[in-house]
Structure formats: structure tokens, C-alpha cells
Amino acid sequence: MMSSGKKRRPADRAHKVGQTGTPRIKDVAREAGVSTATVSHVINKTKYVTDITRERVLNAIEHCNYYPNANARTLASGRSNMIGLLVSDISNPFFPELVKSIETAAFERGYNLILLNTNYDAKRASDYVRRLIELKVAGVVLMTAELEPSLIDELARRRFNVVFHDRGSAGEHMSNIALDYAIGIEEAVRHLVSLGHRRIVHVAGAYRIHSAILRRDAFLASMERHLPGVPTAIYEGDFKFDGGRRAASEILAAEIRPTAVVFANDMMVFGAMQEFRAAGLSVPRDLSIIGFDDIAFAALADPPLTTICSPRPEIGRRAVDALMATIERPGEGGVETLIPTYLIVRGTTAPPRASDK
Amino acid sequence: MMSSGKKRRPADRAHKVGQTGTPRIKDVAREAGVSTATVSHVINKTKYVTDITRERVLNAIEHCNYYPNANARTLASGRSNMIGLLVSDISNPFFPELVKSIETAAFERGYNLILLNTNYDAKRASDYVRRLIELKVAGVVLMTAELEPSLIDELARRRFNVVFHDRGSAGEHMSNIALDYAIGIEEAVRHLVSLGHRRIVHVAGAYRIHSAILRRDAFLASMERHLPGVPTAIYEGDFKFDGGRRAASEILAAEIRPTAVVFANDMMVFGAMQEFRAAGLSVPRDLSIIGFDDIAFAALADPPLTTICSPRPEIGRRAVDALMATIERPGEGGVETLIPTYLIVRGTTAPPRASDK
DNA sequence: TTGTAAGCGTTATCAA
DNA sequence: TTGATAACGCTTACAA
Numbered sequence: 163m164m165s166s167g168k169k170r171r172p173a174d175r176a177h178k179v180g181q182t183g184t185p186r187i188k189d190v191a192r193e194a195g196v197s198t199a200t201v202s203h204v205i206n207k208t209k210y211v212t213d214i215t216r217e218r219v220l221n222a223i224e225h226c227n228y229y230p231n232a233n234a235r236t237l238a239s240g241r242s243n244m245i246g247l248l249v250s251d252i253s254n255p256f257f258p259e260l261v262k263s264i265e266t267a268a269f270e271r272g273y274n275l276i277l278l279n280t281n282y283d284a285k286r287a288s289d290y291v292r293r294l295i296e297l298k299v300a301g302v303v304l305m306t307a308e309l310e311p312s313l314i315d316e317l318a319r320r321r322f323n324v325v326f327h328d329r330g331s332a333g334e335h336m337s338n339i340a341l342d343y344a345i346g347i348e349e350a351v352r353h354l355v356s357l358g359h360r361r362i363v364h365v366a367g368a369y370r371i372h373s374a375i376l377r378r379d380a381f382l383a384s385m386e387r388h389l390p391g392v393p394t395a396i397y398e399g400d401f402k403f404d405g406g407r408r409a410a411s412e413i414l415a416a417e418i419r420p421t422a423v424v425f426a427n428d429m430m431v432f433g434a435m436q437e438f439r440a441a442g443l444s445v446p447r448d449l450s451i452i453g454f455d456d457i458a459f460a461a462l463a464d465p466p467l468t469t470i471c472s473p474r475p476e477i478g479r480r481a482v483d484a485l486m487a488t489i490e491r492p493g494e495g496g497v498e499t500l501i502p503t504y505l506i507v508r509g510t511t512a513p514p515r516a517s518d519k
Numbered sequence: 520m521m522s523s524g525k526k527r528r529p530a531d532r533a534h535k536v537g538q539t540g541t542p543r544i545k546d547v548a549r550e551a552g553v554s555t556a557t558v559s560h561v562i563n564k565t566k567y568v569t570d571i572t573r574e575r576v577l578n579a580i581e582h583c584n585y586y587p588n589a590n591a592r593t594l595a596s597g598r599s600n601m602i603g604l605l606v607s608d609i610s611n612p613f614f615p616e617l618v619k620s621i622e623t624a625a626f627e628r629g630y631n632l633i634l635l636n637t638n639y640d641a642k643r644a645s646d647y648v649r650r651l652i653e654l655k656v657a658g659v660v661l662m663t664a665e666l667e668p669s670l671i672d673e674l675a676r677r678r679f680n681v682v683f684h685d686r687g688s689a690g691e692h693m694s695n696i697a698l699d700y701a702i703g704i705e706e707a708v709r710h711l712v713s714l715g716h717r718r719i720v721h722v723a724g725a726y727r728i729h730s731a732i733l734r735r736d737a738f739l740a741s742m743e744r745h746l747p748g749v750p751t752a753i754y755e756g757d758f759k760f761d762g763g764r765r766a767a768s769e770i771l772a773a774e775i776r777p778t779a780v781v782f783a784n785d786m787m788v789f790g791a792m793q794e795f796r797a798a799g800l801s802v803p804r805d806l807s808i809i810g811f812d813d814i815a816f817a818a819l820a821d822p823p824l825t826t827i828c829s830p831r832p833e834i835g836r837r838a839v840d841a842l843m844a845t846i847e848r849p850g851e852g853g854v855e856t857l858i859p860t861y862l863i864v865r866g867t868t869a870p871p872r873a874s875d876k
Numbered sequence: 877t878t879g880t881a882a883g884c885g886t887t888a889t890c891a892a
Numbered sequence: 893t894t895g896a897t898a899a900c901g902c903t904t905a906c907a908a
Contacts, residue, residue: 184677186901197879202903209904212877232653233593234901237884242590244633252622253615253815262610265636269643274650276601277634279622286626293631296589320541403819436821458610459816462760464793543885554895559887566888569893591885594900879908885900892895 185226194222205230236298245485246276246294248287250306255429255457256474257305263478264303271486273300284308295320301485304329307371323488325481325496328373332496337484339477339499343373344380346470346503350424350452351384353468353505357513359422359450360392365409365434367401367426374401377426377454395420399430406433414441421450421514428453428460428469431510435463446512456506465509476501542583551579562587593655602842603633603651605644607663612786612814613831614662620835621660628843630657641665652677658842661686664728680845682838682853685730689853694841696834696856700730701737703827703860707781707809708741710825710862714870716779716807717749722766722791724758724783731758734783734811752777756787763790771798778807778871785810785817785826788867792820803869813863822866833858 191198196215203209204219211219222228236242245268249257265275276299280287287306291313294302301323304314317324318336325337332338354362364381367374378396385394397412399405409430413420414437425431431453435445443449445465453460453469460467484497548555553572560566561576568576579585593599602625606614622632633656637644644663648670651659658680661671674681675693682694689695711719721738724731735753742751754769756762766787770777771794782788788810792802800806802822810817810826817824841854 187903188901198902199880199904200878203878206903210877215878229649229652231594231655231901232650233590233599233655234884235903236590237588237594237886238901238903240884240903247634251619252609253619255615255815258610258612258615261634262608262636262638265609265634266638269636269646274654275634277604277618277622277632279619279626281619281623289626292586293589295586297631298588298590432816432819436819439821458612459789462789464796544887545885555886556888556896557894560894563887567893572894588885591900592887594902595885595887597887597900877908880906882903882905884903887898887900889898890896892893 185228187228187230190219190222190226190228193226194218242298242300243273244276244297244299245273245482246278246290246297246299246302248278248280248290248302248304248306248309250280250282250308252277252279255459256427256455256472259458260305260474260478263475264482267479267482271482273482280306280308282308284310288313291317295322300489301325303481303485321492323485323492325484327477327481328376332498334495335488335492337481337488337496337498339481339484339501341373341472341477342500342502343376344383346454346505347377347380347424348384348387349505350470351381351388353507353511354422354424354450354452355388357422357450357511359514360389361394361418361420362389362422362424363395363397363413363420365397365399365406365413365423365425365430367399367430368405369398371401374426381424399426401427401429403429403433406430406435407437408433410434410437414438414443419449422452422511423449424452424454426454428455428457428467431467431469432459432463446510448515450511450514452505452511454503460506461508468508468511469506470503471506472503473501542585544585544587547576547579547583547585550583551575599655599657600630601633601654601656602630602839603635603647603654603656603659605635605637605647605659605661605663605666607637607639607665609634609636612816613784613812613829616815617662617831617835620832621839624836624839628839630839637663637665639665641667645670648674652679657846658682660838660842678849680842680849682841684834684838685733689855691852692845692849694838694845694853694855696838696841696858698730698829698834699857699859700733701740703811703862704734704737704781705741705744706862707827708738708745710864710868711779711781711807711809712745714779714807714868716871717746718751718775718777718871719746719779719781720752720754720770720777722754722756722763722770722780722782722787724756724787725762726755728758731783738781756783758784758786760786760790763787763792764794765790767791767794771795771800776806779809779868780806781809781811783811785812785814785824788824788826789816789820803867805872807868807871809862809868811860818865825865825868826863827860828863829860830858 187198187201191201201219204211204216268275278290287309303325305327323335327339366378397409399409445451453467456469456471460469480499487497544555544558548558558576561568561573625632635647644666660682662684680692684696723735754766756766802808810824813826813828817826837856844854
């Protein structure tokens with residue numbers, strides 16, 4: 163696949179293609195009757211070359227079927243075109259669309275994506291950071307929570323460009339893409355209140371995830387704004403299907419049942435729906451439900467889920483934008499981006515039953 | 520982030536760390552009082568080194584905070600530890616778990632994964648193949664259909680190790696991981712027949728995808744085996760949600776309604792369910808349904824979906840195994856792997872209603 | 877406008 | 893058992 167790295171006498175390679183049959187820039191240069199410098203310059207458009215020689219070089223490249231060696235290029239130039247993307251779990255439905263948009267943005271800018279799935283394992287995450295450093299990647303996108311501060315320090319010390327999601331703030335080479343949870347949650351509460359709901363509760367995510375707390379606090383703030391003094395309740399969930407089920411059964415067992423529930427993510431809604439349905443409740447007739455994230459299945463559920471959208475395509479695009487900014491203009495510092503969330507009204511919200519008002 | 524590649528006089532670098540502060544093997548060697556060769560050998564365990572010097576080297580590495588440069592290593596050794604993974608659409612629910620298992624298997628073997636999402640675009644796919652060649656990756660996993668034969672030829676000519684999914688057969692550096700669709704489909708038909716069904720139909724996938732045809736033919740063969748002479752029907756779908764809806768409405772409009780439907784994938788089942796439910800049918804009371812793939816939401820649906828599992832964790836593991844085989848033992852030829860599918864009985868199958876028998 | 881050659885940070889051959 | 897050094901394939905400063 164690659165040349166073997168074994169030592170050969172100069173004579174061996176002077177006038178023929180490498181032993182694996184893979185042509186090098188030297189072969190192209192000879193074929194075109196120019197120097198390797200000129201070939202490099204036409205490939206990289208890094209210096210003016212006359213049309214006639216450029217043409218000759220291009221033909222030689224074509225003729226030799228020459229593909230430049232990216233490793234040699236990175237080594238010599240000090241520029242890499244690889245971006246590392248750390249995620250906790252690609253099979254968590256939040257991630258595929260995010261990964262997709264990051265990959266697309268990277269592709270468009272000529273960068274390749276290294277996907278690193280930590281599987282929520284801090285040790286694995288630290289292993290990955292080491293590999294990224296060794297690879298001298300152009301930038302790192304961190305979409306995971308289980309990264310020790312010391313690793314981030316290591317990246318910072320080596321001046322890697324990094325972009326976080328919902329964590330810390332921008333720094334020298336560090337950018338941050340934050341979601342404005344409050345906007346979407348405010349819309350959700352307003353929507354429910356305008357439908358006539360007053361007994362509204364929240365099922366939160368796992369509190370060790372920072373955004374679970376942001377969402378909960380935003381919910382509480384909106385409730386206080388729209389229904390000051392009206393009691394509410396917070397159920398602690400875990401962002402998972404089963405956590406949704408558990409929260410649902412707690413809600414069903416409560417002395418005073420709510421008429422509407424705002425969940426911290428969609429996955430918990432799917433779990434809760436099974437429980438509610440099993441208890442004979444019909445959504446949205448007996449209970450209004452709002453999810454969070456707008457994962458792909460939210461629109462496909464039956465009824466389709468009213469939910470607050472975390473716009474993953476935009477998160478991905480902005481993350482790559484931020485990386486490019488620090489890569490192309492080092493010294494200007496990182497970027498701080500706030501992306502709004504917004505409510506998507508579908509089929510799981512309706513006015514409360516008259517008897518429930 | 521990396522050294523700049525600018526030229527410096529030897530004196531500049533003779534006795535200090537590179538200008539970016541990133542230590543090189545030379546710095547470690549000096550610190551340990553040995554040659555770079557020795558440092559390399561202790562890092563790679565490629566030659567015996569006395570315990571005492573190894574200790575010294577290890578300490579120096581620690582002290583310098585030295586991370587080897589992977590690009591230089593790949594260039595010099597001719598060995599890469601990158602694997603390219605081409606998929607059509609990471610947001611298609613079939614893929615995340617597959618990508619996850621491939622990434623995990625690659626990680627365990629010390630390889631990194633480059634994720635390339637073609638988005639069903641042949642031009643983008645060819646661009647990606649070029650990049651993989653330039654990167655001199657150790658291997659390529661092709662989980663996409665839109666790759667022109669000429670690109671595969673290019674990979675073959677350059678002796679890249681490649682593994683396909685459900686396509687072609689093994690060759691010199693080419694392996695193939697195939698799914699045995701017939702097994703699972705046979706189980707499915709047998710299951711339905713044993714429940715008492717006789718009017719069983721199939722909703723196929725898009726025929727341009729090879730596996731759609733394999734699934735359909737396997738269905739037909741099983742029907743002939745279990746219910747010889749009994750009429751059946753094939754509806755052409757597209758593997759997508761909306762295709763499932765369309766097929767469902769065709770089924771509802773048929774003169775003779777089936778009592779059971781075997782779908783070519785789960786996604787179409789979700790579309791069809793909405794249609795069936797809207798028509799007042801209850802699954803599985805009025806109609807039994809079997810899906811295919813066992814995507815994550817199949818188990819979470821209500822009722823949970825009886826489906827035929829395409830074991831993605833195993834596909835991924837075997838794909839990486841195959842790649843490792845051709846990487847580590849070139850000349851032995853590629854691997855041909857056949858992975859069985861199997862039925863998972865959950866909540867969407869039941870005996871037909873008495874009036875339907 | 878083009879060419880020469882040093883240098884990128886490793887690995888691996890060969891000699892000591 | 894260790895060291896000196898060519899080679900990996902490219903970029904780029906500098907000379908021509």
C-alpha cells in the first residue's frame with residue numbers, strides 16, 4: 163500500500179517510479195521537464211507559473227496518475243487538513259445529524275473528519291486526545307462531557323484550535339457554541355399557557371449534564387413569568403427512554419396531575435408516552451406534552467411530537483465556522499456563538515379538558 | 520499548532536526545542552543521552568533495549584511531554600493507522616450503530632476512523648476516494664452504494680485494503696461482508712404461518728439497492744416453501760417513511776387484504792403504521808407486521824416491533840476483522856463473511872382474526 | 877518565472 | 893546493545 167521505508171541506493175530510484183508503483187512528485191517533475199518546486203506550485207497555486215508550464219505539469223500529473231502524499235505534505239508544511247470530532251455516543255439520536263452537518267461543513271472546506279466515539283468513557287477520551295495531538299490535527303470539536311480539564315489544558319498548551327458545545331467560554335484558540343435554551347422554553351410555556359394550561363411540570367435531564375440544569379432553570383423562570391405563584395413540579399430524569407417512563411409513572415401517581423409536561427428531551431417523551439398510554443391517557447386530549455431537541459423521530463411519531471428544536475445543522479455549521487476562524491486568523495481569539503432554540507408545534511399539545519381547567 | 524516549516528539555520532535548533540515548543544524525538548534523545556534510534560525503538564518496542572536505558576528514555580519522554588508526530592511516522596514507516604469509512608447517510612438510522620461498532624473495533628486495534636458521508640452523491644464519493652488515497656489510509660470500509668466501479672479499480676490498482684458490504688466478492692485486498700437475508704426472512708414467514716396467516720405480502724425496498732432484491736426473493740422463496748400455490752403480492756417501496764405510507768395505502772385499497780405484511784425495513788413500517796392506524800386498523804389485532812433491520816426505535820415503538828435483525832455490531836466488527844486480515848497478512852487474499860439475520864418477536868405479530876382465517 | 881536544496885520528524889539499515 | 897544517517901515525499905526560502 164505504501165512504500166516500505168526500506169533503504170535503497172539512490173541509483174535504484176533515480177529514474178523510475180517508486181517500488182510500489184506509486185508516483186511521487188519527482189516523477190511528475192521529470193515527466194513534465196520541470197523541478198519539483200514548480201509542480202508543487204501548480205498543485206497548490208502558491209506562486210505564479212506560466213500557462214504553458216502549468217499545462218505541461220497538469221498533463222504530467224494526469225499521465226502519471228499522481229496523487230500527492232498528504233502525510234508528507236502535512237509534515238513539510240505544518241498544515242493539517244484533519245479535524246477531530248469527539249462525541250459521547252454516535253448512536254444517541256441527538257448526534258447523527260450533528261455529526262452529519264459537521265462532516266459536511268468540513269468537507270466543503272477541504273477538511274477530513276476523524277470521528278472519535280468516547281462511549282462516555284473518560285479513559286478512552288483521554289486516549290483520543292493523545293491521538294489527536296499526535297496527528298497534529300488542525301482543530302478539535304468537543305461534543306462530549308466526559309473530558310477532564312487537564313486534557314483541555316494539554317490541548318490549550320499546544321495551541322490546538324478547539325470548539326466546545328455548551329461549555330466554558332471562548333479563549334485564545336478556544337471557541338464555544340452555546341444553545342439559548344431559554345428562548346425555546348419560553349415559547350413552549352407561553353404556548354401551553356395560551357392554550358389554557360396552568361398545571362405544568364417539567365421532567366429534567368441528568369443534572370451532571372450542565373444543559374439539564376440550564377433547561378430546568380429556564381423552565382422555572384418562564385413559569386414564574388407567565389404563572390407567578392402557581393405551583394409546579396420538577397421530576398428528575400436521565401435523558402433516556404427509561405427515565406421518561408419512570409418520570410411518567412411518578413407523574414401519574416401524583417396527588418394533583420398536571421395537564422401539561424415539558425420534557426428535557428424527546429427520548430424521555432417516547433418512554434413516557436408508553437406509560438401514559440398504558441394508563442389509558444390519550445395525548446394530547448388528556449395531557450399535553452412538549453419535548454426537546456426535535457430528533458428525527460419526533461416528527462414521525464404518532465401523534466407527531468410538539469418539541470423545542472436544538473438546530474443541529476446550525477450547531478455543526480457554526481462549530482466548523484468557529485474552528486476555521488481560529489485556524490485562519492490565529493491571534494484574533496476564539497468565537498462565542500449563541501444559537502437560539504425554538505418551538506415546533508405539532509400534535510401533542512392541545513387545550514386541557516374542560517374538567518381539568 | 521505545528522512547526523511552521525520555515526527554514527532555519529542548524530544552529531537555531533541544535534540545542535533547544537522547536538520554535539513552537541513542541542518537542543521532537545531529537546530533544547528526547549538528548550535529554551536521555553541516547554540516539555534518536557534508541558528512542559524510536561523503545562517507543563515502538565522494535566528492538567531490545569536494556570532496562571536501564573529504556574527507563575531513561577521513558578523518563579525523558581515524560582519529562583519533555585513528548586508526543587510523537589504521526590505524520591512523520593507514517594511517512595517514514597509506510598504504515599498508516601487511519602481507516603476510511605464511507606457511508607451514504609449517517610443520519611439514516613441504520614448507520615449510527617454500524618459506525619459505532621466500526622469505530623470501537625478500530626479504536627481497540629489502535630486505528631483511527633475517518634468518517635466520510637457521501638450524502639448519496641457520487642461526485643462527493645469520488646472526491647472522498649481521492650482524499651483517502653492521498654492520505655494513504657491503511658484500509659477503507661465501503662458502506663455505500665453510490666461508488667463507481669472505476670473508483671474501486673483505482674483503489675485496487677493501488678493495493679488498498681477494502682471491505683464492502685453486500686457487494687461483489689473477495690479479491691486480493693478486497694473483502695466482503697454479506698448478510699444472509701434468507702435466514703431471517705425464512706424465520707419470519709415460518710412465524711407468521713405458524714400463527715395461522717396465509718395472506719402474507721411483502722413491501723420491498725428500492726430495487727436499485729441490491730439488498731432490496733435479495734430480501735424480496737428470499738421472501739418469495741419462503742412463501743413458496745411454506746404456502747406453495749398460495750397467492751401473495753409484492754409492493755415496491757423505497758426504504759423510507761413515506762414509501763411505507765404509500766405502500767400501506769395501496770395495501771388498504773387492495774381487493775383482498777392481507778393479514779400480515781413483511782416489510783423490507785423498519786423505517787417503512789413506521790410510515791405504514793400511521794396509515795394503518797388512521798384507517799382504524801389495530802396492529803397486531805387486525806394486521807400483523809414484521810420489519811427488517813431492528814433499528815433502535817423498533818424496540819421502543821408502541822407496540823414494539825417484531826422485526827428481523829441485521830446485526831450491525833457484528834457487521835462492524837467483522838468488517839474491521841477483515842480489514843486487519845488483509846493489512847496484516849497481505850497476499851493471503853480477502854475475506855468473505857456471511858452474517859446471519861434472525862427474527863426478533865415482539866408486539867406486532869399475532870394470530871389473524873377468526874373472520875380473516 | 878523557474879530551479880536548487882534544506883528541512884519537516886520520524887523509521888530503519890548498517891556499522892560499531 | 894546502541895549510534896549515525898539515509899530515506900520517506902513534500903514545501904518553501906532563496907538563488908538564478
